[in-house]
Each structure stands twice: as C-alpha cells, then as structure tokens.
Amino acid sequence: GDSVTQMEGPVTLSEEAFLTINCTYTATGYPSLFWYVQYPGEGLQLLLKATKADDKGSNKGFEATYRKETTSFHLEKGSVQVSDSAVYFCALSDNTGGFKTIFGAGTRLFVKA
C-alpha cells in the first residue's frame, strides 16, 4: 500500500541555519503531496502542497518540489527562525478517488537562538 517515510528527528539547528527534512513516498498512481506543521498544543495545519510531478509548493519561506523520478518531496528553508520549532509531517493523498491521507511519522525541529 501507499506509504510515507521521513527522516527521524529531532533535528536541532541554530537560528538562520539551512533546513532540509527528507521525505520519500511509495504510491501507485500519481498522488498529491503535502507538508503539514504542528505547533505545541495545536492540530496539524497545511504548510504547502504539490499536486503533480515537478510542481514546487512554497509558503512562509519553506519549499518542496515533487520529484517523481526519486519519489521524494523534501522540505527546505534557507534560514530558520526560533518560531519554526515544531513537528513537520509529510503526507500523500491518493488521486484515484480515495479520501485518505497517509502521514509520515513526523520530524521534530528545534531551533536555538
């Protein structure tokens, strides 16, 4: 079945460092891909998405490109801030008529001042 694998955390960075969180997926067909972020005490919220190969999703300085050839959707940010400390989830959704979203295990990010 479909699955999402993302790098284990926690990831600890200093402010203004470059961030990469790796995400790879397994799916039949052509899924839509998402990154969600969860701040303490809150639910997940959509960070960005891409619906077809080579699409780049971007939001709040974060970017991820849908790479079909490597089945990847890595999250990047050029300069992280303390306020980016959160848990990040990679996810995919089947585009063949299903309604489920498959989430990765989440990667916790700590950013130090």
Added chain:
Amino acid sequence: DAGVIQSPRHEVTEMGQEVTLRCKPISGHNSLFWYRQTMMRGLELLIYFNNNVPIDDSGMPEDRFSAKMPNASFSTLKIQPSEPRDSAVYFCASSSQVSKGNQPQHFGDGTRLSIL
C-alpha cells in the same frame, strides 16, 4: 472563517466511564476524519466519513470505540468503557473532497483525553 471545532479541549475521567468527543467540521466540507495521536504510536487514523457515511473504520481499535455523523455539521467519537491506554490527543479533521484527493485536511485543536 471558523475552523474545525472540537470539544471538550481537555477531558479527565476515571476508567470505566463513557467518554464522548465532539466535532463540528468546516461548513461545506464533505469529508471528516478522526485521528488519535500518542508519543508511542504517532498519528493514527481511526475512522473517516464522506457525505456523512462511514467509509473506513478499520483504524478503530476495539468495539469500545464508536463514531457517528448524524448530519453534515456534527460528529461524535465515543469510548465506552474507557481504559487508561485510551489516553491520547484525539483530532478531528475535515476536507472538501470531490473526485480527487488533492484537497488538504483542516484539523481542530484536539481533545486531550486522560483516563485515570
């Protein structure tokens, strides 16, 4: 715009008691999802509905768990009887799905459940 509304935000009760969690999805959304999140098991999908009909309840852990969606604006997740291992944060999410799965889910802030 109002987001997904869950109640209560926190629930502490003794084992054996019935627990009812409530969710109001975003108006116009036709899919609703119930998740459970724990440190050990991460985020687990329990059940989801489309147009008020349960589509997949394979994630419901036991017969003690049940979920209903009597109308498009309300859903409940019930645990009876509750056990300490049910302690977790329970999230409700909704989305607007037509024929393709490219719409994101919108999550509520969750109910933190503690069973003593």
